[in-house]
Amino acid sequence: MQRYRRSRRSVVSWNLMIAGCARYGRDDMAVWFLEGMVGEGEVAPDDGTLAAVLPACGRTGNVGAGRWAHEYARKTGLLESTVHVANALVDMYCKCGDVASAREVFKGMRQRSVVSWNTMITGFSLNGHGVEGIELFQEMQRQGMEPNAVTFLGVLGCCVHAGAVEVGRDIFQSMQLEHGIEPAIEHYGRMVDLLGRSGLLEEAHALIQEIPMKPNAAIWGALLSACRAHAGLGIAEVALKELINLEPWNSGNYVLLANLYAETGRWEEAGEVRRLMRTMSVNKAPGQSLIEEARFQSINACQ
Template identity: 80%
Template structure:
């Protein structure tokens, strides 16, 4: 379009490129398109541009471009007029680890949706600010905003970070009793993690046994992590056997179970695990390390 001058690039042209690159997981190129759009200055970013580029900045942790987008949204009035843009700004800050800035955006919002509350509650959970997340949930209830399933995922994760087992139990029970929301497997996973972190392994295991749906690998993995932290050997054995049934190709589960038997002196059972690995043709994953190369610059031809 620029080379042949057939048509002038509009905001729709830029947005299509940014959204397309983001959709194809080409986040770096999406940010480069946005920066080029701003640098050329012929077309101003609109709410669609910001709603597309801010999640990309969050995924990349590119707070520099995210802050510029936030400033543009503030100066252009998009931050006040469009709740979706404000939510995207908050989400970007949370994913970049700047919860304080996300909270300031939240405080300045003239109108809020349930997504606004969920974004900040989940942001507190993501950054380990469990108590703040629980307090925000309570503030949400005070304001009369109706929570949804995503709200409970965020606040239950906050309870896990804060070690607030009693609060988490009450919130989990209120899902169905007070709000008519049937807990999904993800909500059960949050409660298992919460109870496990608090050392309540038997209660977590009982919760799994009473689930109305079949536990998945994430559920058993959360229980297993808790068993390692609190020396729950017998329950860890159960969790690992379930994981092997669910993920027979995952060599890590076999290795962990074999090591568990070896640590407790159950050598014959440890040998049985290794023989089972050979029978199932499961290969132990090789060790890997990651080296981050020096940052390089893109140049425009």
């Protein structure tokens, strides 16, 4: 469009490129297009621009570009006039680990939708602020905002981080009894994680057996991790058999059980798990580290 001068780039042109890159996993390029749009200076970003680029900033951890978008939204009035821009800012800050800035944006919102509440509660859960997330959920109810399935997924995650078993039980039961929301597999997974981390392995196992749909690998994996933390060998072996059937290629399941055997002095069983990995040609996945620099991020894999 620029080379042949056939048509002038509009804000729609830029927004389509930014949103398209973000949608198909090219978050770095989405931010690059925003920089190009601002640098060219012919078209000003609008609410659609910010709503498209802020999720990309959050996924890449590019808090610098996100803060620029925040300041731009504040100066142009988009922050106060458009709820979805404020929601996107809260989400971006939470994903970048800046909970204080996310809370500040949330508190400054004149109007809040259920998405606003969900984003902040989920952000608390994402960053391990379980108590704050539970308190915000209670405030949401006091203000008469009806929660949805996403709300319950977020607040149950907060209960996991806070170790609030009784609160989690009450919230989980209220989903269907008080709000008419049928728990999905993800909600059951959060409850299994909550019970397992609290050492209630038998109750967590019993809950899995009561799930109306087929338990997935995430649920069995949560139970297996809990068994390692609380030395539940019997249930761990059950969980591993289920995981091998669901994802025999996942090395993490074998490593967890082998470490559990080793920590309890059962070296022969630990060796058998390692031999089983070799027999099934399962290789241990390499670890990863994320390093953020001034203008870019790089991921280094270490064997």
